[in-house]
Structure formats: structure tokens, C-alpha cells
């Protein structure tokens with residue numbers, strides 16, 4: 120059988136779809152061979168897989184068993200799901216087997232595509248990690264795909280947030296384990312903490328591992344779904360485990376005092392705020408003012424340096440962290456909202472006193488602060504997998520970063536059916552109010568046409584504000600945000616029905632598969648209204664990718680306003696200038712060319728975030744080298760190995 124050689128052409132570059140290319144022949148061949156095995160008794164499939172495993176364990180390469188492994192996987196998929204994989208899915212799988220990121224458009228069936236490389240790499244018997252963006256998707260994929268793997272004689276596990284260590288250990292001992300990068304990364308760090316100094320002695324490490332002291336096996340293969348979200352968007356903050364410091368009334372008094380004291384400070388005069396980096400620096404006059412402010416007796420022993428630092432944290436909490444956008448409040452606790460996925464992250468805390476500063480700002484009980492115990496960047500964590508690959512609908516514009524950081528190429532895979540998604544012209548308004556009115560009008564028109572509508576919003580707060588406006592206009596709708604994650608599956612299952620209006624945060628941005636009812640399909644499919652642009656064009660493309668999947672009809676439109684969050688990332692004086700200019704141009708809708716400002720701001724932010732990631736990696740590399748040189752566990756921070 121000939122091996123897969125993907126031509127770099129995209130469907131647009133090679134519109135002659137009737138001519139079978141070498142790659143199409145490769146995919147057709149795999150499917151044909153799987154059809155030839157249609158009478159193979161079920162019990163023979165695991166036997167054949169065991170044969171392949173034996174060959175890999177005896178030193179044969181993955182490439183030499185790839186065709187047979189793919190054939191058996193296709194057979195199992197057909198017997199379980201009742202349909203064949205599309206050729207393009209087999210091409211996507213083949214490029215992943217050669218350590219690439221397959222760029223497959225949204226809705227092309229990436230979840231099933233990943234089964235093929237997962238089966239192939241599982242033959243080494245060292246564990247395959249299929250990494251997704253959230254617990255919901257990890258659990259959904261593991262549950263839905265389990266029958267396919269089990270037919271092949273392969274075991275499947277899933278790691279989610281609230282699991283105990285023993286259950287995690289079990290899940291990692293399976294052939295294929297589903298989970299999020301965060302869960303897998305934190306398990307990795309917890310293992311490094313368990314190892315302590317033994318990490319650097321190969322022999323003791325092995326013994327420790329064999330005795331079951333660790334939860335994870337050594338990293339071997341990672342297949343990353345939504346690769347740009349996991350490897351790029353989420354890679355701006357390192358994975359970090361903190362250890363709780365003892366409670367201290369002094370510190371509680373300090374956080375509370377700082378939260379009040381900042382009301383007396385003036386921007387530009389007493390402090391400088393950098394909104395891009397979300398940092399605040401006290402100026403000399405600011406420091407002098409803080410020194411002179413009256414303090415409670417409990418703070419007498421706190422040195423001025425610590426007070427300045429906590430004043431800066433309190434200002435950051437006040438200026439850059441908004442309730443129902445960056446965090447939510449639940450039962451007297453601050454719960455972080457993941458900015459790129461819109462999901463809650465219970466149990467996670469901001470470091471260096473920021474979490475406590477936010478608690479003080481919200482007049483909540485102050486939790487005990489944590490200090491760094493172990494940390495690793497997402498980049499470094501994934502670099503340690505000798506076999507890795509990924510898939511996403513939005514990889515091309517991060518091609519360079521994938522190559523430089525992870526040594527992963529990006530391969531564009533043609534769509535199965537031509538995509539007929541249609542974008543309507545972006546509309547820009549001078550105020551949020553004018554934008555909401557226009558969204559409402561558009562919604563009413565769409566509902567009259569018998570469409571289903573998904574409205575994307577940037578935060579929990581924004582989704583609820585828009586919901587209130589819809590209530591005023593008596594438009595029935597559902598909300599999909601971090602507060603309703605328990606009923607996510609039901610909300611998604613209704614989102615493609617006649618007259619359905621779903622207001623969602625980024626939670627619906629990735630992996631959400633909205634099935635259309637026949638009437639909605641007939642009326643033009645799902646329409647996506649994006650009510651803001653995100654900090655990365657890839658996140659916007661994912662939201663828009665909820666419509667017009669697999670050749671279905673579908674449309675989308677952006678509604679933007681000069682009061683949008685995105686523009687707040689520009690320097691304040693520039694935003695004010697632009698807003699004044701806009702209000703001179705119109706009080707309602709602005710000319711279409713104002714949309715360029717949003718695209719430029721988005722590109723500016725993308726560049727900034729890339730720089731931040733590069734800087735973080737440079738810093739980590741330096742730190743690791745120093746730790747190694749002096750013989751300490753390089754993953755342990757404050758404990759010093």
C-alpha cells in the first residue's frame with residue numbers, strides 16, 4: 120500500500136475535485152481495505168491489534184504499521200457508528216501521524232479523526248493523551264468514543280477536575296486517556312512535587328515510579344484537539360501549583376487596608392497603569408502618599424515594601440479584573456473564569472496576593488495566600504512529549520509559532536463538502552446601547568425567517584446584560600455561560616431548533632456541535648451574531664464556525680461598538696480620542712470602514728501576546744538552567760527542590 124504524502128494544496132488552490140490525487144487514493148485505499156474486512160469476526164480485531172503492537176514493541180516504526188492500524192480503526196468506526204470516515208478525515212489523521220497539526224475546518228469531524236492516530240500511537244503501549252479544552256469535551260469524547268476503542272481491544276480513561284488520585288492513576292494507566300491540558304499538566308506537576316529531589320536521580324525515580332508513587336506514566340504521546348487554544352492561547356500563563364501559607368490577621372488587615380487606601384490615589388500622578396500587561400506601578404509621589412496614610416495598629420510590623428506591593432495588587436484588582444468577566448462570586452468565593460474558554464476554574468487562584476486583593480475588593484472573607492511550589496509553562500510541558508500532533512480549525516495564522524515552539528508543521532486539509540458559510544457586512548455603532556438595539560432588530564428579522572440564532576458575547580456579565588434586553592423585548596432565549604455549565608448539553612441540543620435563540624460566552628466557541636432541525640436547515644441554517652471581537656481572530660473564527668458545518672447553510676455577522684472591551688486595550692487617551700471622533704461621525708451606526716480599527720487592535724493584541732509568550736519561555740529556560748547547574752529539582756519553586 121502506498122504511503123500518505125499530503126500535497127500542500129488546499130481545495131481553493133486545487134479546485135478540480137474530480138481528479139483523484141495520490142492522497143485521495145491513499146484514503147480510498149484505507150477505506151477499501153476496511154470494507155474487505157467486513158466479515159472479520161469481532162474477536163479477531165483485538166488479536167490483529169495485538170499483532171501490530173508486538174511489531175511496534177519489537178522496533179518497527181509507526182509508519183510501517185500505520186495503514187493496517189488505520190484500516191482496523193476505520194472498520195471499528197463503521198461497525199460502531201454505522202458510517203465511514205470521509206477521505207479528508209483519513210488525510211487529517213495521516214498528517215497527524217506524521218507529527219503535524221491538521222487544520223480541518225470547524226465541523227469536519229476532528230473528534231473521530233483523532234481516533235486513527237490515537238490507535239496508531241497506542242501500539243507502543245506507553246499511553247496516549249488526547250488533550251481537549253475543557254472537562255465537558257474530554258468526558259463527552261471519552262464516553263462517545265469508548266465503544267470504538269473497546270472494539271479494538273484498547274482501553275480508555277478520562278481525567279476530570281474532581282477526581283481522586285487513585286482514579287487518576289487508573290485513567291492514566293489506560294491505552295488512551297482524555298483530559299484537559301490543565302489537568303494533565305497539574306498531575307505532572309504534582310508528580311514532580313511527590314518526587315522532590317529524587318527527580319534528578321534517574322535510578323530512584325524509576326523505583327518510585329514502579330512502586331506506584333506517581334499518578335502519571337512518563338509522557339509519551341499527546342494528540343491535542345483545538346491545538347491553537349491549548350498550545351497558544353492558554354500558553355500565556357504557566358501552570359502553577361501553590362502551597363497555602365498560614366493564616367495571618369496581619370495580612371488580612373493589610374489586604375483590607377490596601378483595598379480602601381487605593382481610593383485616595385490618582386492615576387498618572389500616584390500610579391501608572393499598564394493595561395496591556397495588567398500591571399500597576401506606584402510613582403514616587405504615590406509611594407510618599409501611601410507612607411503618610413494612617414494605618415491600623417495590626418499593620419505596624421508590615422514593612423513598606425510589602426505595603427507598596429499590595430497597594431499595586433489592589434489597584435490591579437480594581438482596574439483590570441471585573442466581576443462576571445474575569446471571575447464570578449459564588450458562596451463567598453471568587454471563582455476564576457478562563458478567558459479563552461469562558462469556563463469556571465474552581466479551586467484555581469491568582470498568585471502574589473491578587474486573589475486576596477479581589478476578595479478584599481468584593482468584601483469577602485480573605486482566603487490564605489499561596490506561594491509557588493511548582494510550575495511549568497504549557498510550552499515546556501508539551502515539548503516533553505516525544506510524539507505529538509494536533510488538530511484545529513484555526514491554525515494557519517499561528518503556523519510560525521507552532522513550528523518555532525513545538526516543532527510542529529501545519530497541514531491544511533480540504534473540506535469534505537464545499538463550505539457555503541456567508542458573512543454579512545460588519546456593523547459598527549458608536550454606543551453599546553445602539554448596538555444592542557440593532558442586534559435586537561436583526562434577531563427579530565431572523566426569527567421571522569425561521570432561523571435559529573447563536574449570539575456570542577465576551578463574558579458572563581455581557582451575556583446576562585444582553586439577556587435582560589431580550590427579556591424586555593419578550594424574546595425567548597437560553598443562556599450558555601459558566602453559570603449554566605451543568606445543562607450545557609441540553610442547551611446545545613436545542614440551539615439548532617426552529618426559533619431557538621442562544622446567548623453564549625466563549626463556552627460555545629469550540630467543539631460545540633449544533634445540530635439543525637430540517638426546518639432551520641431549509642430556512643438558511645444557523646445564524647451567528649458576534650457581539651464583540653475577541654483578543655484573537657482565531658477565537659472569532661471558532662465562534663463563527665458553529666454555523667455552516669459539513670456543507671450546511673449558515674451565516675454570521677459582527678456587531679461592534681466603540682464601547683467594546685477590545686478597544687480598552689488601547690491607551691486610554693487614544694480610546695478617548697477615537698470615541699470623540701466616532702461621536703462626531705455619527706450618534707448611531709458608523710460607516711463600515713470603522714471595522715478596520717477593531718481588526719488593527721486585534722492584530723496589535725495578538726502580537727503583544729506572542730511577545731509575552733516568548734519572554735516567558737526565555738525566562739523559564741534561564742531559570743531551569745540555573746536550577747540544573749546547582750543540582751535542584753527544576754520544577755520546584757519556593758521549596759527550592
Ligand SMILES: Nc1ncnc2c1ncn2[C@@H]1O[C@H](COP(=O)(O)OP(=O)(O)OP(=O)(O)O)[C@@H](O)[C@H]1O
Pocket residue numbers: 202203204205208223224225226227228229230231511512629630631632664669
Ligand atoms: N465521517 C462522518 N460521517 C458522518 N458524520 C460525521 C463523520 N465524522 C464526523 N461526523 C459528525 O460530524 C459532527 C461534527 O463533528 P465534530 O464535532 O467532531 O467536528 P469538529 O471538526 O470537531 O468541529 P469543531 O471544530 O467545531 O470542534 C458530529 O456530529 C460527528 O458525529
